[in-house]
Amino acid sequence: MKSNMMTVMKKELRRFFTDRRMVLTTLLMPGLMIYLLYSLMGQGFASQSSDSEDFKAKIQVMSLSDNMRFWLDQDSLPVEFTEISGEQEKEKALEALGNQDSEYHLVVCFPENFDQLITEYEVSSGLPAPMVEVYYNSSNTDSQSAYRIVTELLNSYESAMANKFDVNVGGEYDLASEEDISAQVFSMMVPMLMMAFLFSGCMAIAPESIAGEKERGTIATLLVTPLKRSHLAMGKVISLSIIAILSGLSSFLGMMLSLPKLMGDGELINANVYGMQDYLMLLLVILSTVLVIVALVSIVSAFAKNVKEATGWVTPIMIVSMLLGVTSMVESLCKTEPVWFFIPLYNSVQCMNAIFSLNTDMVNIAVTVAANICYAGIGVVVLTKMFDSEKVMFSK
């Protein structure tokens, strides 16, 4: 009878692996979809940024001074300009810009004798400074981009007029190594995503396996056999954990391979900065986390009368776990004292954060894994009691 737990496990795994649709949607699709989605998003961002590099602001300028003309004429500036003169031309240009009929993105109006005005202007005089008017149309993205470029140029021109010091001219000043950049990106993003992937993997199978069996009446068929309730609970939790881990690994692989593409710099950010020990630690944390999540989802599913109700109850728990995942992004919420690592799910997020930051603390990982195994054990005991409870199993 000791092998009954294995018999239940084999049945659960057979149920899953012989259902092509389940295998496709739970194991293959998550990893593939994440890889494709992140890669395409990365490509999109990259092409947007290269588009913006080629972009030139086409502007109409009124009362352009000699100095400004000389400055704007530089080939290196992303600006093409045409001069206009007189109030009538200005009105016409503004109307066309307002109606989006203009081939120009901006209308820039300098005061008459701009060069002389700024040479004579004393900041200490308290008088209003000469003002440059930059008209744009915020409903047009090109006009917005042109506005950003031109105001930046004018601000830098303004700074150049009273240049007292420079900051970071030439040279390499970012001291972060490739390893540090990868570690920072992965440690911020992966824990939250990983929690979501593990939870969604469990949600795809646990409610169906437990609440589904209740709903269809097949659990009662199992309960009239000599099968011990504890064996049934453990068989279910372990087999569901195996499937959830495989589903989580599929998502993990998809994410690790595509995240550098999403961040737009495949050479600077890559997962090679982590060694075998880091991955082993990660696997330990993920294994213990999956046990906790499966136990939690299984208990909720056993309470529910049907799959729909179970899924409805599990969703808020998943949201909470994702919120806990966000703690990896907020430094003040990242605790390092071992006592914090007794908090289920939070401990997993923080351990993953530490591993990906290359700041692994063995004590905290040991506390997390031990605590998670204990919680999963408690979950199995609760589930066993629930399988033994006629109120829970046969309530309608």
Place this chain on the structure above:
Amino acid sequence: MKELLQVRDLKKTFKISAKQQKIQKTKEKVKVAVNHLTFTAYQGEVFGLLGSNGAGKTTTLRMMASLITPDEGDVLVDGTSVAKDPAKVRSKIGFLTSELKLEEFFTPNYLFDFFAELHGVEKGTAEKRKQKLFDKFQISEFAEVKVANLSTGMKQKVSLVISIVHDPDIIIFDEPTNGLDVLTAKVVTDFLLELKAQGKTIVVSTHIFSLIEKICDRVGIIIDGSMAVCDTLENLTKDKSLEEKFFDIYAERAGESYEK
């Protein structure tokens, strides 16, 4: 004769929720489903539990099968108490009710092997038994067809076969021919007679008089959770048909008259 199944002073109550109180138009918070029920089934006999819907038949059978716990009383299955050792009781009985469903994703072949393993039946023995039962119920040609694709009658046959996968001496069947076509119902009835001939002890609950008359040695009539009459079929049908007798007892107990 050996008392193989002893039901002693069994009582079971269920709480009635506020919603159910409204539907049933009652202020009672508790429903007594089974009220101090006592009867015995002897080795090799077929005992029939007869009663209307909601009389407490299924609840009684569920307590006998250790699926639910009695509030009071006990059931001794070949000397083993359901309250004290439910797992041992489960290994001694075969239980079939329409509420027990098979996983539709699996085939009869796999399900037989799965339940045989849970009951600890040795592989060779299970294989021989499967062959015999599948042939008897014409399941063999559907052995590799998923349960979802089987007809209702075939599903019931598979359920029956799986409930006795471990060749139990005590078999409890709740409405075994309910919802079956006449041909399948006959196959099931004949099989119950065959089991009886093999010396198995069978408890059957039903509201079909003809089934009781065909296979039962003794009959217990349950009304509102209590045992109204428990006697041999011979004694009960001495001067009247079982159906007439049942309605007489029912009218007497419930204080109502029935048009015959």
